[in-house]
Amino acid sequence: MPLTQRSSWLNEDLEAFRDLARTFCQKEIAPNLERWAVAKQVDRELWHKAGEVGLLCLSIPEEYGGGGGTFAHEAVLLEEQARVGDDAWGNSVHSGIVAHYLLACGTEDQKRRYLPRLASGELVGAIAMTEPGTGSDLQNVRTRAVRTSEGGDDHYVLDGAKTFITNGAQAGLVVVVAKTNPEERAQGVSLLLVETEGAAGFRRGRVLDKIGLHGQDTSELFFDGVRVPAENLLGGTEGLGFVQLMQQLPQERLIIAVGAVAAMEAAVEMTVAYTKERTAFGRPVFQFQNTRFTLAEAATEVAVAKAFLDQCVERHLRGELDVTGAAMAKWWTTDRLSRVADECLQLFGGYGYMSEYPISRAWTAARVQRIFGGTNEIMKEIISRSL
Template sequence: MPARRSPWMDQDLDDFRDLARTFCEKEIKPNVDTFIANKQVDRDLWNKAGDQGLLCLSIPEEYGGGGGTFAHEAILIEEQARTGDSSWGASLHNGIVAHYILAYGTEEQKHAWLPKMASGEVVGAIAMTEPGTGSDLQSVKTKAIREGDEYVVNGSKTFITNGAQADVVIVVAKTNPEEAASGISLIIVPCDAPGFSRGRVLDKIGMKGQDTSELFFEDVRVPVTNLLGTEEGQGFIQLMMQLPQERLIVAVSNVAAMELILDETMRYVHDREAFGRPIWGFQNTKFKMAEVATEARVARSFVDECIGLHLEGQLDIPTVAMAKLWCSERAQKVADICLQLHGGYGYMNEYPIARAWADLRVSQIYAGTSEIMKEIIARSLPAPV
């Protein structure tokens, strides 16, 4: 099959891919096992990435960023995925946390946080999920109650990516507990604030090197100037506006994982022998790999279309929900087929397919479950005339 170049690529992005690939091959791939054992990446990975200009890629240069576009973010996501790593939370730091500050922050907030996030001095996280809320963000219990010139933050969060290493957290909280969506605001909380604490790094079935953590806020006081946005109650709308990029990030990583799985499994079925011949010699293997190649190609084409639309500012919420739903579901299907072709070795963590199979399962849950994606899509369908 001829190599395919995404239509949104250009020479500048080709050169950037070389830089991203070199970094990931040198700094990430040899350390994947160490990250998993430590349940987090080495802290200096963030500083090394900052030195190479790989953080805040799509943030304007005036705030210390790379001045690029989402295409640069997508390439870094792809190159990280192709090393088999799921530990480094750069896509959240770059494509989500930094963009909340860019989109809704004051000039003072942007200059205070974005340059440090771009250098790797500060690692960012966003705290949405709570033990009892999950996808129901309108029902968060964490409160940020104004007292004079400060907000007093109380509550707890769970499943927080970058939670153990974060230096700053954007907290989804109720500034008006009597309201649902209209009571939600986003508050910037530095992690050195008194009353902030971290719980355990959570023991997950996959993504074991990602420092997904519990966070606790006990009478944490921050200035009212740490509110994101011009007034209280804008948080839910802000979340809805930024979630499409988060969902596209998931879809991009899913496609890159499918392509890695395809390559790794093709290598395996040609090398591994059974009944006196390579596994590739069996018709079932060829048929299954044909399915996998087709799934990966279709997903890639759809995601490329979505990236193109996003770069033009035209990617709508239902379409990106389709991309997130399709790619997360298909990536798991591909991983399942390829694990089966590995036989017993597919169940061993030393093989990339085993880790990919476990890592991918959460893609159908985070950034909005598959069920939520279906609800969004269904709402967009026109009624019959």
Template sequence: MGAQDRHNEMAPRPTPWMTDDLRLFQETVRRFIERELAPHEARWAERGYIDREVWNRAGEVGLLCASIPEEYGGGGGNFAHEAVITMEMARAIVSSLGNGVHSGIVAHYLLNYGTEEQKRKWLPKMATGELVAAIAMSEPGAGSDLKSVRTRAVREVTQDGECYRINGAKTFITNGYHADLVCVVAKTDPEAGARGVSLIMVETRDLPGFRRGRILEKIGQKGQDTAELFFDDVRVPVANLLGETEGQGFYQLMQQLPQERMIIALGAVASMHRAIELTTDYVRERKVFGQPLLDLQNTRFKLAECKTNATIAATFVDDCMVRLMDGKLDAATAAMAKWWCSQRNCEVIDECLQLHGGYGYMLEYPIARMYANARVSKIYGGSNEIMKELVARTL
């Protein structure tokens, strides 16, 4: 087999949802990551959070709210643009910029459920990076079971008009340290179960009763700030409710979570392929018993298994992407993609780390950082056990 044949055999498979415009966008994203993010990852990981001005620079080049209409300050693209950003960041092993939450999740809650006034007030500032957004779901006693949140929002009348008085604590909040705008999952009717959940937008700057707890120290994704948030008699206008009436929050979450789960699946696919690429390069150079590690049958078989899993994952996720962009991706299929791809990603990275030997355990090698970063993907966005339960309900 000649060199060109080998190149063709290793060439990436066609991606059905990619277009020429998306490829140009991909180049812009890649250049920004290489210039503005990758060189600083180690410093941010040591500190626990990204430089605030990076959000503004990301806005300047169009990385923020890329899938939000131009009339609201966004890039005018679609979810494929968010997919490109997600996969490029995973490929570069860059996790500090929490854009998936900011642009792929919070911005779309506003776009889909916000009033015209809310959209025009917040989305343009999110697109420029003037506002950093977070979503506050998890609590110390409530993770994947969103019906069990204890944060309470009580409607009351003050001299300034009607408002919500919010009390509660949130944890594991991505972008929590920098967040200027938080989509808070709260109970407006504690007796109504899922129908008592509402989403309320909270602007945090100089807000009495709002405080940030510590930045949480994590196994991986160390530079992406993850914080505790506390709401002690925090008052926000009733106009900050997302949706026409109270009690729509659980429905809104269920409608939008499939997109969040696709972001996780997309990142997992890109991560698998990157791990295989790094490991193939390593075993070509590494000598064992006087010969390249790649010459050993076990090495070739392990990499063959990894490549097969990565290819299956990419094929499945591409199909999900086509369905999502056609408005036909159901929650159960998104749950399948999330749990299966995150599980396979962890397994593939583990096999690749093993082929690095002792060096795979050293953080100076990218595969070690990938190993640490990947583990949380089986937990956030809804644990994989919950994903399987969602799938099982369709049987």
């Protein structure tokens, strides 16, 4: 029996799509999670397989090679990834974020050059915002892009360093946040599309060691005099980067909220099953009142979070989800996920601290969700400005 009611935004088409997403996740992701955790990245072939069955760029129009669906299709895939305990595949960044920067802000030429290659898996997408010294302060990035015509062609010379970049080790296309006018704050920010293959001066640093998400490659990226064609300025006009970031952040934060609620539901389901099978003092752990009350509270947290999330998804599908609403969804659901995952791990006892148990991976994966996509403290600051 599911913990919560069926989401209000689901329909027959999405339920049929769920079968495809579930089969793919069970066949191509679940058996490989431990191996990917050791490798610190998924197999490159996974992207090609996902492209072949149509799971990349689900909400990108068919004319650009995408699935022609909506954000709801992306949400269903996220739910199925959570169901198998996936903490490795960075498709939500690739399809839900990078592709949508191109769709919403790119020139027609940029869309036709890159979206079909993202949809097929030929290119893996990443977005490079965070720098070693700036964190969430995107208005003060130090990466510089200087426009020049030296050498005969109009291009930018890109210099800087980025860190905590999801898909960084495999990315063939990186959306880079840079200052094209260092004298300005928000109005000096632009986004550049960097093709990494053969790019002189581009270097990938180490895949970072994390306490969770071990199979997801999170890398450092370095740009040392990288030449970027002028036509790769996203949207074709300088100084629009901060506005473009703000326009896309609500979807990014909603993606995080969808993953958080799905992970919360999966954690409670696996804990209910475990406590009904595990015995202590001659009876199933579930029969102890403390266990039942803890799980009752956790199930309620999931139900409340999912009801709010469904409301946000509906608003987003209508084009009505604002920055404040997305910030509320992101901080609330990720905060609740951390609490629920912690309570669930406790009910596993010592086994909950063993890395081979899925609950331990769920617990460590939960912690970062209060940090990425803008820390929850930043979310509360955004919300407070609307009061």
